[in-house]
Amino acid sequence: MDNEKLSLPQYDIPDDVQNAVAITTLDRLYNWGRRSSVWPLMFGLACCAIEMIAAQAARYDMARFGMEVMRPTPRQADLMLVSGTVTKKMVPSIVRLWNQMPEPKYCVAMGACASGGGPFKEGYNVVAGIDKLIPVDVYIPGCPPTPQALIAGLIKLQQKIDKQSLRKVHWYRKGPDVMEIPVPILGPDLIDPRRNAEIKSAAAALATKESA
Amino acid sequence: MMTAPASTLTVDLTQRFPGIVSADARPGYSGFIVEKDSLIEVATAIRDEFGFDLLTAVTGVDYFPDKMEVVYHAYKTTGGPGLVFRVQVPRVDPIEVPSLINVYPGADLQEREAWDLMGIKFTGHPDLRRILMWEGFEGHPLRKDWKEPFYEEDAKPFKSRWPDGRFTMAEDKNPFKDNLKFPQDFDPEKWTPDNDESLYQTLKRYTVKDEDGLETDRIVVNMGPQHPSTHGVFRAAIMLDGETIVGLKPVVGYLHRNHDKIGERNTFLQNMPYTDRLDYFNSMSNNLGYAIAVEKLMNIPVAERADYIRVIMAELSRIQNHLVFVGMLLNDLGAMYTPALYAFEERELILDIFEAVAGSRMMCNYLRFGGVVRDVPPYVLQKIKDLVFDRLPAKTDEFERLLSENEVLVSRLKGVKVLDAETAVRYSVTGPVLRAAGVPYDLRRADPYSVYDRFDFDVAVRPNGDMYDNYAIRIDEIRQSLRILQQAVKQIPDGPINSQKPQYQVRVPAGESYGRIESPKGELAFYVVSNGKPNPWRYHVRPASFVNITALEKMCIGTKIADFVALLGMLDIVMGELDR
Numbered sequence: 001m002d003n004e005k006l007s008l009p010q011y012d013i014p015d016d017v018q019n020a021v022a023i024t025t026l027d028r029l030y031n032w033g034r035r036s037s038v039w040p041l042m043f044g045l046a047c048c049a050i051e052m053i054a055a056q057a058a059r060y061d062m063a064r065f066g067m068e069v070m071r072p073t074p075r076q077a078d079l080m081l082v083s084g085t086v087t088k089k090m091v092p093s094i095v096r097l098w099n100q101m102p103e104p105k106y107c108v109a110m111g112a113c114a115s116g117g118g119p120f121k122e123g124y125n126v127v128a129g130i131d132k133l134i135p136v137d138v139y140i141p142g143c144p145p146t147p148q149a150l151i152a153g154l155i156k157l158q159q160k161i162d163k164q165s166l167r168k169v170h171w172y173r174k175g176p177d178v179m180e181i182p183v184p185i186l187g188p189d190l191i192d193p194r195r196n197a198e199i200k201s202a203a204a205a206l207a208t209k210e211s212a
Numbered sequence: 213m214m215t216a217p218a219s220t221l222t223v224d225l226t227q228r229f230p231g232i233v234s235a236d237a238r239p240g241y242s243g244f245i246v247e248k249d250s251l252i253e254v255a256t257a258i259r260d261e262f263g264f265d266l267l268t269a270v271t272g273v274d275y276f277p278d279k280m281e282v283v284y285h286a287y288k289t290t291g292g293p294g295l296v297f298r299v300q301v302p303r304v305d306p307i308e309v310p311s312l313i314n315v316y317p318g319a320d321l322q323e324r325e326a327w328d329l330m331g332i333k334f335t336g337h338p339d340l341r342r343i344l345m346w347e348g349f350e351g352h353p354l355r356k357d358w359k360e361p362f363y364e365e366d367a368k369p370f371k372s373r374w375p376d377g378r379f380t381m382a383e384d385k386n387p388f389k390d391n392l393k394f395p396q397d398f399d400p401e402k403w404t405p406d407n408d409e410s411l412y413q414t415l416k417r418y419t420v421k422d423e424d425g426l427e428t429d430r431i432v433v434n435m436g437p438q439h440p441s442t443h444g445v446f447r448a449a450i451m452l453d454g455e456t457i458v459g460l461k462p463v464v465g466y467l468h469r470n471h472d473k474i475g476e477r478n479t480f481l482q483n484m485p486y487t488d489r490l491d492y493f494n495s496m497s498n499n500l501g502y503a504i505a506v507e508k509l510m511n512i513p514v515a516e517r518a519d520y521i522r523v524i525m526a527e528l529s530r531i532q533n534h535l536v537f538v539g540m541l542l543n544d545l546g547a548m549y550t551p552a553l554y555a556f557e558e559r560e561l562i563l564d565i566f567e568a569v570a571g572s573r574m575m576c577n578y579l580r581f582g583g584v585v586r587d588v589p590p591y592v593l594q595k596i597k598d599l600v601f602d603r604l605p606a607k608t609d610e611f612e613r614l615l616s617e618n619e620v621l622v623s624r625l626k627g628v629k630v631l632d633a634e635t636a637v638r639y640s641v642t643g644p645v646l647r648a649a650g651v652p653y654d655l656r657r658a659d660p661y662s663v664y665d666r667f668d669f670d671v672a673v674r675p676n677g678d679m680y681d682n683y684a685i686r687i688d689e690i691r692q693s694l695r696i697l698q699q700a701v702k703q704i705p706d707g708p709i710n711s712q713k714p715q716y717q718v719r720v721p722a723g724e725s726y727g728r729i730e731s732p733k734g735e736l737a738f739y740v741v742s743n744g745k746p747n748p749w750r751y752h753v754r755p756a757s758f759v760n761i762t763a764l765e766k767m768c769i770g771t772k773i774a775d776f777v778a779l780l781g782m783l784d785i786v787m788g789e790l791d792r
């Protein structure tokens with residue numbers, strides 16, 4: 001472990017034990033462990049996923065930041081990298097995967113599509129950004145973001161993890177462990193169950209507008 | 213060089229079928245119009261008497277407000293020009309056209325797509341379900357009178373984007389404040405979703421009764437859409453008897469990004485960057501296919517230097533695609549990561565070249581109608597030379613040394629059947645999979661485009677159609693591509709890079725065109741219909757991956773589930789192109 005990163009500078013450590021002792025906080029130790037082993041879900045949606053693979057390959061080598069262990073199962077993953085266009089047909093599966101991931105978990109929207117629909121925003125089968133359903137921690141712009149940009153985004157996520165405190169994080173507090181997001185339903189169009197009432201009243205308003 | 217003239221008619225169907233078939237007389241169109249009721253008879257004759265054994269594309273065109281048309285493109289696997297025939301029906305629901313699935317089984321998924329997106333009912337199709345959208349979706353999106361939730365105007369550039377110099381959000385104009393569209397008085401609580409019931413219903417027909425009266429349970433295994441080996445968001449519902457596959461249905465559409473609909477709102481040039489995102493491994497060759505289709509329609513020549521640059525880029529693209537194919541195939545077979553890392557190392561070098569000429573590693577948007585957008589600077593040409601004369605041949609040898617005679621690989625792949633020649637042709641399979649089954653059908657030779665006729669190269673073929681041949685043919689093709697590249701970089705002439713002036717809006721005369729190229733995955737074609745306006749009336753992509761998976765069920769039935777991932781890998785699908 002890197003002494004500089006871990007030790008709190010406010011505490012003077014005598015010279016003779018410099019290399020043997022470190023004084024730090026629990027938060028720092030905890031976050032240092034988590035930020036250095038973020039395991040992403042092996043999950044690719046579209047073009048951006050290819051740059052994600054390139055970022056893992058020899059030239060860019062994401063492993064340098066402790067993020068190379070892609071897990072095919074959501075149960076073992078900490079990070080959902082939404083790498084590509086989110087379609088209405090796919091989004092129920094994405095939300096289900098997210099619900100299956102244990103806390104603490106993070107979501108990174110990679111690319112223009114995942115952040116806001118991108119070039120396909122006006123498409124009838126496209127969800128304009130994953131943040132309509134899942135809370136996003138870091139957005140990475142680009143179409144596709146270069147591997148460098150992806151790594152920069154993941155370093156941003158590490159900085160975010162560094163700032164979290166054991167006392168405040170919600171997964172150690174009372175209440176349900178995970179906050180489940182209701183899975184959208186494929187109807188005549190995508191139905192988000194949280195918006196049922198709103199959809200119903202807007203559809204009713206359509207009818208009155210038509211008859212008027 | 214001029215683009216190839218519109219294919220001359222080699223057959224005259226009107227004499228064979230007087231009164232039933234008539235020549236299409238509309239300016240800019242070619243081919244024949246067939247009476248709906250005789251379609252099957254005529255198609256059978258086209259296949260058996262005239263020898264057009266490969267039906268490459270089936271697509272609908274909505275001639276709003278009076279007609280719907282289904283267009284068929286048939287070719288001979290021995291090469292030569294194709295035959296276009298079409299059926300026209302009045303545009304009143306139900307719109308019914310006989311299904312050609314019994315004549316050309318390759319029409320299966322394409323007919324389902326036309327049903328899904330255009331609402332054309334193919335009578336006699338055994339499994340006419342929606343394919344790209346889900347059961348229960350409202351409307352048929354590619355009809356001209358169907359408007360998407362974020363609809364603004366019929367054609368871009370939208371004036372409504374900047375009223376009074378201020379931008380407006382599409383969300384604010386939609387009654388549901390999102391990319392949503394529900395029928396009047398819709399109540400989400402009363403809705404019962406399909407939940408794939410109709411899909412599982414179709415798998416039931418494979419259940420055969422056990423002779424001994426023993427009840428055997430068959431299980432359905434769903435693979436995907438989230439699975440590490442399905443190359444993206446592909447899903448297959450597989451019916452298993454023990455470990456043997458007895459039924460399989462591909463479920464696609466999880467990456468359906470509405471290329472066709474968006475493409476019909478765009479201007480012709482605006483579609484170029486969208487083609488990048490079809491087969492996102494090969495944006496250069498996608499550009500080429502689209503450019504060829506539109507150039508045919510515009511009837512303009514391509515600058516000679518640009519033609520060479522196009523060939524160089526398309527072949528470099530093929531090499532990196534096949535390298536990644538080999539790496540990913542071994543991934544699927546269980547040799548996790550290492551071979552893929554080798555492949556990606558070479559791929560990066562080729563992407564460097566794309567980035568140098570086009571400005572982007574993956575989404576190149578490099579071609580323009582009549583040429584290319586930027587010249588290749590001398591230092592990049594030098595880099596390409598280094599690659600194609602030294603580095604890549606040596607690396608291909610290394611791949612071969614490590615893999616081709618590797619005992620584990622050989623015993624895993626040899627003798628595992630993928631497809632035989634006859635089935636492959638019947639199911640409209642194209643590309644390396646067809647050639648590995650012994651059919652030497654390569655569009656660069658069979659229907660030459662660009663300047664491929666100037667190069668000396670062989671069409672790679674392998675006789676057995678097993679997994680090993682499917683692997684080996686990719687290596688063969690890398691070698692042939694290197695041969696082409698070596699000639700092209702030597703012969704490339706100086707001169708202008710575009711025969712036209714740079715322009716944002718191109719003038720495209722009315723008519724139709726079908727531009728096709730040999731993409732690394734098979735035949736990639738663009739079917740474009742113009743009515744003289746700045747945006748295409750119909751823009752249809754005929755992707756290799758989508759049509760190739762028509763044969764997937766046939767390939768897999770009778771094999772073990774353990775081979776499924778490898779068999780799927782052989783088809784080299786990419787979801788951006790498959791779902792569009």
Ligand code: SF4
Pocket residue numbers: 046047048083084085110111112113114118119142143144145489
């Ligand atoms: S942001 Fe661009 S590269 Fe990424 S998935 Fe969307 S279209 Fe593809």
